[in-house]
Amino acid sequence: METKSIMIVGVGGQGSLLASRLLGNVLLAQGYDVKVSEVHGMSQRGGSVVTYVKYGDKVYSPVIEKGEADAVISFELLEAARCLPFLKKGGHLITSVQQIDPMPVVTGAAEYPADLEGKLRDAGVDLVAVDALSLAEQAGTAKASNVVLMGVFAALTDFPDELWQNALEQCVPPKFLELNKKAFELGKAAK
Amino acid sequence: MKKLMLGNAAFARGLYEAGCKFVSSYPGTPSTEITEEAAKYDEIYAEWAPNEKVAMEAALGASIAGARSFCGMKHVGLNVAADPLYTASYTGVNAGMVIAVADDQGMHSSQNEQDSRHHAIASKVPMLEPSDSGECKDFVKLAFEISEEFDTPVIVRMSTRVAHSQSSVEALDRNEPALREYTKNPQKYVMMPAFAKTRHVFVEERTQKLIAYAETSPLNRVEISDKAEFGVITNGAAYQYVKEALGEKASVLKLGMVNPMPVKLIQDFAAKYEKVYVIEELEGIIEEHCRNIGVNNVQGKEIFGYIGEINQAVIAEKLLGVKREFISLSENIPNRPPVMCAGCPHRGLFYCLSKLKVTVSGDIGCYTLGAAAPLTAVDTTICMGASISALHGFNKARGSESEHKTVAVIGDSTFMHSGMTGLVNIAYNNSNSTVIILDNSITGMTGHQQNPTTGKNLKGDPAAAVNLEELCRAIGIKRVRVVDPYHLAECEAAIKEELAADEASVIISRRPCALLKYVKHNPPFKVDADKCVGCKMCMKLGCPAISIKDGKAVIDHTQCVGCGICKEQCKIGAIE
Numbered sequence: 001m002e003t004k005s006i007m008i009v010g011v012g013g014q015g016s017l018l019a020s021r022l023l024g025n026v027l028l029a030q031g032y033d034v035k036v037s038e039v040h041g042m043s044q045r046g047g048s049v050v051t052y053v054k055y056g057d058k059v060y061s062p063v064i065e066k067g068e069a070d071a072v073i074s075f076e077l078l079e080a081a082r083c084l085p086f087l088k089k090g091g092h093l094i095t096s097v098q099q100i101d102p103m104p105v106v107t108g109a110a111e112y113p114a115d116l117e118g119k120l121r122d123a124g125v126d127l128v129a130v131d132a133l134s135l136a137e138q139a140g141t142a143k144a145s146n147v148v149l150m151g152v153f154a155a156l157t158d159f160p161d162e163l164w165q166n167a168l169e170q171c172v173p174p175k176f177l178e179l180n181k182k183a184f185e186l187g188k189a190a191k
Numbered sequence: 192m193k194k195l196m197l198g199n200a201a202f203a204r205g206l207y208e209a210g211c212k213f214v215s216s217y218p219g220t221p222s223t224e225i226t227e228e229a230a231k232y233d234e235i236y237a238e239w240a241p242n243e244k245v246a247m248e249a250a251l252g253a254s255i256a257g258a259r260s261f262c263g264m265k266h267v268g269l270n271v272a273a274d275p276l277y278t279a280s281y282t283g284v285n286a287g288m289v290i291a292v293a294d295d296q297g298m299h300s301s302q303n304e305q306d307s308r309h310h311a312i313a314s315k316v317p318m319l320e321p322s323d324s325g326e327c328k329d330f331v332k333l334a335f336e337i338s339e340e341f342d343t344p345v346i347v348r349m350s351t352r353v354a355h356s357q358s359s360v361e362a363l364d365r366n367e368p369a370l371r372e373y374t375k376n377p378q379k380y381v382m383m384p385a386f387a388k389t390r391h392v393f394v395e396e397r398t399q400k401l402i403a404y405a406e407t408s409p410l411n412r413v414e415i416s417d418k419a420e421f422g423v424i425t426n427g428a429a430y431q432y433v434k435e436a437l438g439e440k441a442s443v444l445k446l447g448m449v450n451p452m453p454v455k456l457i458q459d460f461a462a463k464y465e466k467v468y469v470i471e472e473l474e475g476i477i478e479e480h481c482r483n484i485g486v487n488n489v490q491g492k493e494i495f496g497y498i499g500e501i502n503q504a505v506i507a508e509k510l511l512g513v514k515r516e517f518i519s520l521s522e523n524i525p526n527r528p529p530v531m532c533a534g535c536p537h538r539g540l541f542y543c544l545s546k547l548k549v550t551v552s553g554d555i556g557c558y559t560l561g562a563a564a565p566l567t568a569v570d571t572t573i574c575m576g577a578s579i580s581a582l583h584g585f586n587k588a589r590g591s592e593s594e595h596k597t598v599a600v601i602g603d604s605t606f607m608h609s610g611m612t613g614l615v616n617i618a619y620n621n622s623n624s625t626v627i628i629l630d631n632s633i634t635g636m637t638g639h640q641q642n643p644t645t646g647k648n649l650k651g652d653p654a655a656a657v658n659l660e661e662l663c664r665a666i667g668i669k670r671v672r673v674v675d676p677y678h679l680a681e682c683e684a685a686i687k688e689e690l691a692a693d694e695a696s697v698i699i700s701r702r703p704c705a706l707l708k709y710v711k712h713n714p715p716f717k718v719d720a721d722k723c724v725g726c727k728m729c730m731k732l733g734c735p736a737i738s739i740k741d742g743k744a745v746i747d748h749t750q751c752v753g754c755g756i757c758k759e760q761c762k763i764g765a766i767e
Contacts, residue, residue, distance in 0.1 A: 003435075012529065024195045024357060034195060035323075040220055040297060040638065046558060046735050047529035060435040062323075062428075062443040067515030082524045085517040100747075101738045102527035106730065106741075107565045110525035123518055138575035142749050161500035 001032075003056035003076060005064045006153075009083045010075030011059050012046045019073070020051040022150050025167035026159050027055040037062035046077055046103075051152035071156075073149050075132070076100050077116045084123060093125045094152050096145055121191035128152060128191060135186040144183035147172075151187020193359040197350060201324035201360045202263075202291060203228030205331025210368045211235055211261050211289070214252035215246040218610065218637040220263030222293035226263050227339035227640075230649050234365060239640055239649045242575070242608040244266035245396040247275045247290065250346070255380060257371035259335055263291035266307045267574060271609070276344070277314045279526070281390040282380050283342035283397075286371045287335035290316075293349040296428070296472045297500040298634070300351075302555065302574065306473040311346050311450040315394050317401050318346040319410060322430045324358040326537070327630050330447065333410065341404075348449065350472070352428040352500070377655040380566040402451045410447030413460055420751050421510075422464035424457065424477055424489070429470050436506035441468075444476065445690050454484045461486040468494070469508065487569070498636070522592035531560050532706035533684050533736040535710070536631050539676040540600075541568040542732055542756070544682045549596055552585060554578035554610070556602040557635040557704075565733045568658055569600070575610030576601070583613065583622045594623040595690045604634035604642040607657065617695050618667030625689045626668075628659060629676075632703040639707065659671065663697045670696035677702060679759050713753025718744045722765035729757040729766065 006023065012018045017038060025035040032055040039049055052064045066085045071092040073079035080095035087093060097117060104110040113119070121127050130152055132145035139148070149169075154164050164184065172180045196204065202225045206214065214225040214237035230237035240246035243264040243763050253260035264272060268291045276290070292310070295301040311318035317337060321330045327349070334345040379387050398455045405411060419442040420459075425433045426446045431441060446452060461467045461481065469478040469491035477493040494509050495501055507513045531538050541561040543550055545568040553559060553569035554577065562569035571581060582599035601610045616622045634640040643649045646656035652697035663671045670692055674685045682700065689696040703710050727743040737757060744765070746757070758766040 011527065013532070017606075019343035028193070028195055028359065034357075034359065036195065037352060038197075038355050040223075040355055040356075045529040045560065045636075046527075048527040052306060055681055059358070060431040061503045062352055062358070062431065063500075065502055065515070080523065081520055081522065082527075085519040087518065089516065089518075100735075102525050102531050102566065103735065104525045104731065106725075106735065107733070108730075109564065110523070112525065113520075116192050116204070116520075118523075119520055119522060123520060125518065126638045179675075 001056050003054055003059050003176055005069045006053040007069045007072045007086055008051040008053065009065055009072060009079045010049055010171060011079065012049045014049070014075040015143060016049050016051045016075065019146040019150050020053055021171045022147070022164070022167045023053050025170055026163045027053070028154070029163045030159060031168065032056060033059045035062040036060045048082065050083070071153065075149065075152055076143060078102065078112065080120060081113065081116050084120065084125070085158045089126055091125060092128065093120060094128045094149060094156070095120070096149060097129050098133045098145070128156070130187070130190045136183050139183035140179040141185055144180055145185040148187035148190070151184040152191050154184070155188040155191035167189060193361050195357040196324045196360040197224055197355060197357050198321070198324045198353040199224035199323070200228045200475050201327040202331055202349070204360065206261050206329040207232045207235060208363050208365050209327070209332045209335045210259055210366045211335070212248060212258040212321060213260040214238065214262070215240045215249040216263040217241070217243045217246050217268055218634055218640040219268045219293070220637055221295060221351045222263045222265045222291055222349065223637045223640065224657045225291055229261070232600070237649055241270040241643055244275060247272040247279070251279050251282070252289055254284040254286050255373065256374050257286050259286045259368060260543045261289050261291070264293070265301065265304065266292055266294045267301065268292070268295055269307055269310050269318055271575065273310060275575070276310065276316065277380050277603030278393055279344050280314045280316045281382055281387055284338055284344060285373065286368070287338035288344040289331060289334045289338060290344055290346045291349055292346055294296055294300050294356050294473070295351050297351065304473060307348055308474065308476050312476070315398055316344055316346055316450070317341070317448065319447055320349050320427045320449045321353055321447065322445070323353065324360050326327065326447070327353065328360055330410070333756045341401060343397060348427070350428050351543070363375060377742050398451055402454065405448050405451055405453040406456050408448055411456060412445045412447065413454055414443045414445065419464070422460060422467040423470055424460070424467060424481070425470045425478045426477065427629065428474065429472055432501055432503045432506055433441065433470050436503040439512070446618050449476070452477065452480050457481060458484060459487055461488060464488070464554070466490070470501060470506065473497060497721060499524070499629045526620055528563060530563065530733065530735050531557065531559060532705055532752040533734055533750040534683055536676045536700070536702035536705065537561060537629055538732055540627065540661070540732065542680055542701045543679060543686055544568045544670065547683065547686060549598055549686065550593065552578045552582040552597065552599040554601040554605050558602060558629050560598060565731055568732045576604055576613055578698070579610050580616060581644070582624050582626065583617050586622055586624050598625045598627050598686070598690070600629055602635065603628060603630040603632065603659070604625065606659070607643045611662065614663065614668065614697070615666050622695055623693060625698070627698045627700055630659060630699050630701040633707060639704070659699055668695050668697050670694060671699070673701050675702055676700045677754050677756060679756055684758050705754070713755065715748040715751035715753055716746050716755065716758055716766050718746055719765045719767060722763060724763060728762065732757060732760060
């Protein structure tokens with residue numbers, strides 16, 4: 001099988017590491033060769049954070065370049081727009097509609113572009129936009145929007161549900177498991 | 192069973208399986224998790240040292256004592272540890288000693304982009320370079336064997352992509368070598384001129400043996416493709432990009448041992464092809480080696496350059512002329528640079544420095560972000576500890592003109608690393624300098640590591656805590672005071688007073704990092720829209736939780752931790 005590429009993007013602190021861990025677990029359990037590439041350190045402090053997940057018979061490069069991603073999963077609208085060029089023709093763009101002002105917008109040096117959702121829809125990609133933050137709050141905490149989005153992704157793909165449930169059990173502390181399972185289901189239903 | 196592991200976690204697994212007993216490191220992205228993961232194995236003694244020099248000396252001591260040992264650091268950390276490294280090359284080891292150095296191609300979290308292979312070459316220490324997590328584990332185990340067989344420390348070079356990518360690894364059992372006997376041997380371990388001269392001869396002979404080893408070592412691998420149009424010589428992360436971009440279009444010589452490099456292996460490989468490309472990130476070390484051994488049909492740096500990371504798209508474009516299509520919006524997408532977190536204790540202090548228009552000699556840590564807008568408080572950032580020493584030089588050069596308006600800022604961990612020697616210099620050489628220690632009770636930027644001021648060790652057990660006030664006084668600073676950076680008026684007054692004083696002073700700005708689990712947050716603040724006049728005074732703090740919507744300030748309740756500096760800043764009382 002040809003290597004597939006998925007990018008998980010968001011703002012530092014939004015929980016992209018857990019999302020990529022869940023996905024990595026599912027793919028490994030499916031028997032694929034998997035690579036997950038993360039960014040640690042300075043950029044985690046409220047900056048743009050990008051995680052690459054690649055899988056197939058044999059994966060070499062851990063990074064994804066422009067025009068290579070089969071799917072981009074974004075926790076924030078501006079980050080979805082920023083990573084649009086990485087998407088392959090006909091790729092899936094899954095994004096939360098949450099907007100977080102970056103510092104240049106906060107200081108007034110730049111403006112947050114208006115109606116990004118509409119512009120992304122017009123860009124000719126397969127867009128799924130969900131209010132992941134509200135769904136996460138419905139599940140019990142705003143922090144679970146990462147798992148909501150993985151639920152959306154799960155609904156678009158056909159990996160067995162059992163693998164996702166196992167991955168949740170392995171990656172989430174028992175105390176937060178029920179809440180995250182609920183967030184995952186809400187994401188699946190939201191697609 | 193195969194598991195997905197970070198390169199750094201696989202490295203730690205290699206330490207475990209190889210029977211490593213002693214680990215001492217200083218955190219630094221992208222090397223930190225090697226030591227954090229190693230500390231999870233009960234069989235390994237693991238610690239954070241105050242800096243990389245101490246860590247490497249401790250690891251060498253453990254090796255001489257007969258235990259397999261390890262120290263890990265980022266590329267710039269190896270500069271700090273260069274002193275022991277160059278002489279450890281002469282003494283060699285007793286039990287195996289492995290050093291990890293993690294380079295940061297692309298500078299994801301670093302102040303420069305140096306290529307650590309230069310240190311290996313200059314110190315004449317062998318260096319291995321894995322390309323994925325599986326190799327991290329295997330190479331570490333082999334590194335211990337090379338170390339013991341050739342009587343040398345061995346460096347394993349990591350890079351951001353190898354350290355922070357997960358790929359599958361098969362975990363095996365630990366081999367538990369017995370503690371080797373220690374016998375007194377001053378000719379080997381006392382490096383005074385008479386003995387060191389003999390050891391230098393040994394080092395040169397060892398290098399020749401290592402070159403012979405490199406010719407046939409499984410670390411260096413030739414992958415011949417029948418369909419190859421040209422040859423590629425590569426190493427580390429670049430190997431993965433080469434394979435992805437070129438597939439069967441190229442035969443590949445992958446160098447897993449990057450110092451010393453083989454001669455005949457490269458000559459024979461290059462002779463098979465009319466064209467050979469050397470694809471290596473940063474410096475052109477392999478390429479220069481090729482030319483030195485008479486292999487002249489190589490091209491590398493003139494195509495790929497010396498800056499940043501290489502990737503599969505660059506290789507496909509430069510060598511195959513293939514470029515992928517992509518879509519983008521015509522819209523201008525504002526950047527999202529990293530920022531100090533909501534509730535970060537550094538913010539209040541930097542706001543005061545910015546307001547007072549103080550010149551700030553900065554240092555390495557989360558607080559380097561004080562250089563970014565809107566605070567733009569920092570004037571210089573060079574290396575660990577340089578804030579204090581450079582402030583001293585700055586003040587001696589400009590005298591009283593700068594003494595009353597220039598400060599150094601440095602974190603608690605960085606102060607212990609190499610800031611305190613600068614403070615000794617200030618006291619000893621009678622400098623009228625003002626130093627601010629930003630004590631957030633943790634090593635922040637690298638992801639919350641304990642340090643000698645926190646009262647806990649790497650394993651989380653209670654440990655002796657350095658008392659910063661007493662330490663500064665013992666060094667000879669008479670004016671030492673503590674402020675709470677959540678109180679802007681108090682901070683501002685303290686900075687003014689200490690700058691006005693005619694002697695050296697230290698201000699300790701103390702408040703634990705807002706991301707620490709034990710730190711209790713206050714309820715989020717709210718803006719009363721009826722009272723807010725849109726003056727934007729609160730925006731000057733650069734808090735990511737505050738923004739302006741329809742001319743009024745708004746606080747994001749999911750981010751706000753209730754630190755209250757915006758409430759103090761709001762003169763009309765609109766924030767509650």
